[in-house]
Amino acid sequence: AQSVAQPEDQVNVAEGNPLTVKCTYSVSGNPYLFWYVQYPNRGLQFLLKYITGDNLVKGSYGFEAEFNKSQTSFHLKKPSALVSDSALYFCAVREGNTPLVFGKGTRLSVIA
Amino acid sequence: NAGVMQNPRHLVRRRGQEARLRCSPMKGHSHVYWYRQLPEEGLKFMVYLQKENIIDESGMPKERFSAEFPKEGPSILRIQQVVRGDSAAYFCASSPPGHNSPLHFGNGTRLTVT
Numbered sequence: 001a002q003s004v005a006q007p008e009d010q011v012n013v014a015e016g017n018p019l020t021v022k023c024t025y026s027v028s029g030n031p032y033l034f035w036y037v038q039y040p041n042r043g044l045q046f047l048l049k050y051i052t053g054d055n056l057v058k059g060s061y062g063f064e065a066e067f068n069k070s071q072t073s074f075h076l077k078k079p080s081a082l083v084s085d086s087a088l089y090f091c092a093v094r095e096g097n098t099p100l101v102f103g104k105g106t107r108l109s110v111i112a
Numbered sequence: 113n114a115g116v117m118q119n120p121r122h123l124v125r126r127r128g129q130e131a132r133l134r135c136s137p138m139k140g141h142s143h144v145y146w147y148r149q150l151p152e153e154g155l156k157f158m159v160y161l162q163k164e165n166i167i168d169e170s171g172m173p174k175e176r177f178s179a180e181f182p183k184e185g186p187s188i189l190r191i192q193q194v195v196r197g198d199s200a201a202y203f204c205a206s207s208p209p210g211h212n213s214p215l216h217f218g219n220g221t222r223l224t225v226t
Contacts, residue, residue: 036217046214094212098168100215104154105153
């Protein structure tokens with residue numbers, strides 16, 4: 001069965017600095033990988049996905065993620081963090097037609 | 113375009129009562145998913161439905177929980193004889209066909225069992 005690990009419960013970064021939120025996955029076949037963001041009392045919003053092709057995926061709000069097959073990772077990145085990026089971020093993986101499986105989430109705090 | 117609509121946003125039930133959570137998918141989406149989120153935890157898959165069919169209910173508790181997605185009307189997640197441990201945020205998501213399509217989430221129903 002597929003699984004996702006987000007090793008950091010919390011990431012703190014200063015405004016204007018680059019940010020990285022880590023994600024590793026485990027599947028038996030080819031993964032479909034996703035990042036979502038959740039603001040307080042809201043549902044999850046889709047940021048970006050990797051299906052196939054280019055390892056660097058660009059998404060909403062200036063976020064991007066790099067698929068690394070050898071390290072089974074799909075880290076989320078942004079070159080310059082904004083205070084408004086502070087939220088809960090979820091990595092998710094899907095294999096074939098199985099349900100989307102989520103990590104436990106990483107709380108990002110961007111400090112002005 | 114209206115997104116995924118869930119109601120009610122907040123639901124309070126006493127132990128032993130029934131809870132009904134409703135979800136209207138985005139227009140054109142025929143697949144509905146229900147997830148449960150406990151405080152400080154990720155989302156746990158419960159059930160995946162298409163119109164009039166349950167495709168995967170591997171995450172549903174064996175008792176008291178049921179889900180449907182009728183030909184007409186919203187998808188319903190029903191919890192009978194609620195217990196305090198059922199208190200959580202329940203999120204519905206929808207997608208068009210295709211397993212590389214992202215899920216679109218509603219804002220959730222927060223169930224509190226007193």
